[in-house]
Amino acid sequence: MSEQKRPHILVTGAAGALAQQVIQRLRQDCDLVAVDFREQVYLGDDIPSYCIDFNKRVFEDLFRRYDFDGVIHLGRIQSSQLTRMRRYNANVLGTQKLLDLSHKYGIRRVVVLSTYHVYGATAYNPALIDEEAPLKSAGLSMDLVDSVELENLANIYLWRYPELNITILRPCNIVGPGVRNSISTLLGSEHAPVLAGFSPMMQFIHIDDMATALVLAYHHQARGVFNVAPDDWVAYQHALQLCGCRRIPVPSIPPSLARTILRTLKLKSFPSYLMNFFKYPVVIDGRLFAREFDFTPERSLKEIFRYYRENKHPV
Template sequence: MTDLKQKQSRPHILITGAAGALTQQVINRLRDHCDIVAVDFREQVYLGDSIPSYCIDFNQRSFEDLFRRYKFDGVIHMGRIMSSQLTRMRRYNANVLGTQKLLDLSHKYGIKRVVVLSTFHVYGAVAYNPALIDEEAPLKSAGLSADLIDSVELENLANIYLWRYPDLNITVLRPCNIVGPGVRNSISTLLGSERTPVLAGFSPMMQFIHIDDMADAVVLAYNKTQRGIFNVAPEDWVAYQHALKLCGCKTFPIPSIPPLVPKVLLDTLKLRSFPSYLMAFFKYPVVIDGRAFAREFGFQPRRPLKEIFRYYRDNKKPV
């Protein structure tokens, strides 16, 4: 009888982005005391017999069937499609229209807790960024790159629903560069490469958070009902080219002016790990202030930079 009561009291959580390494870390941290349903827009992922997993478009009618069937208590939305994936229109449909559908269904079915994973890229990289960017700073990326518009619009949607429907208890997380084992984003690929391009004359300050620490941050955010928008980042940062040196990368400079030159070179070399839409982030520092999240959620990263860089130094992959 006790086991039955415990099973009935376990919260039901919908987690999106099941194919991602970070999402799977979050699932592993929650699976012992939560009933999880995992979904992904791109592929179906096997996560064990105890976790139902679906490959489904959020805009399909069948997506609502999951809400009816499982009666979720909470949602962790980590299914943002990166700018390097899919076409711009399909990415917009997934990130913006899909997120809107997810939040509408969350409101319709009485969800009481929503965590949305965003990115520090929404701030944009410009020469006059402040030394530490807090959560009140404007989101400039939409005006700088069409490839980041959907990331900003996803956040704007979450912000609208945060204030329109306070019962959803929405928390938006804006992490710095997430790196570590299994991470397949642009910066992780660059740190793990034997030869890495840099823009001549530029070495901006950067922040890195280990995938283990970021998974802990997501779980902390879900478990404490604190509405709002929070940066997630450690209190240390390092110059990009110095980080590459500590990771054992050999660098080769690319001319940075005029602006068309690096874009043409990168497209010619087909370096997907150094996409032109992120070029400004390799010119100008975007250092975010993570103190509010650390204070509100008691967050303290456990993986120092030297451990992160040692991993990439010991696990080199040729480009």
């Protein structure tokens, strides 16, 4: 009897902590190729690793050479990175190129990492936001346009090419060791800004649980869009207290004053385009993903906050 062929999977965003966690979970049973737009990373002799711009012709050579079965696309550039145009080229045009090549070379499984930021933060958000809610971020902040367009692209390919079996995941705030996003930087700082009079409810998912969710999503081929979040949440200011942060109140009116103060304090971890997310709650409903993929986060909020309390990195 012939030995079953190991799946060959392309993982993008390989320089990030989340992608490396996913790779560690898959390497025993899959042949992996790692790619990142920003830098080449060494992941062991068994995993070829490349630093490639998806929009360059050489990217297609990987599809010819490795005969991929699946793609896990974690290479979304955060809004705090690069200029708006370079970010758009990487996130939107790069993702379009990736999906075009996936269709051209007969890929049968694609998982795309998005973000809950696409819903936008407004005073009129429902208590629990499900996957059917409109994506309002593009109308609220130009800095989140590329995140919404990336999702819209993935949705177009999801319905146009059902054979790609695309799953799009919208996680809440991903935090934990190695995570370098804005909220993780705030939780790990000695002093953190808060908008005076506001303390919205927030959700947090540990990087270990998010990596598990991505692996589950890859193996269990359910097409569609899914929120990924635990069923508990906490007020932002209380989360800072539990992480041992000293809060710095910043007046929220007028918005230009808040931005000026943040620039003066050099608090890049509190970007102005996310200011509404520190005003209004954006609590997403993760029950559909939990049911469909039999997923339950293992890391509690208590454990997450203990990590940040014990690992302070002044900002």
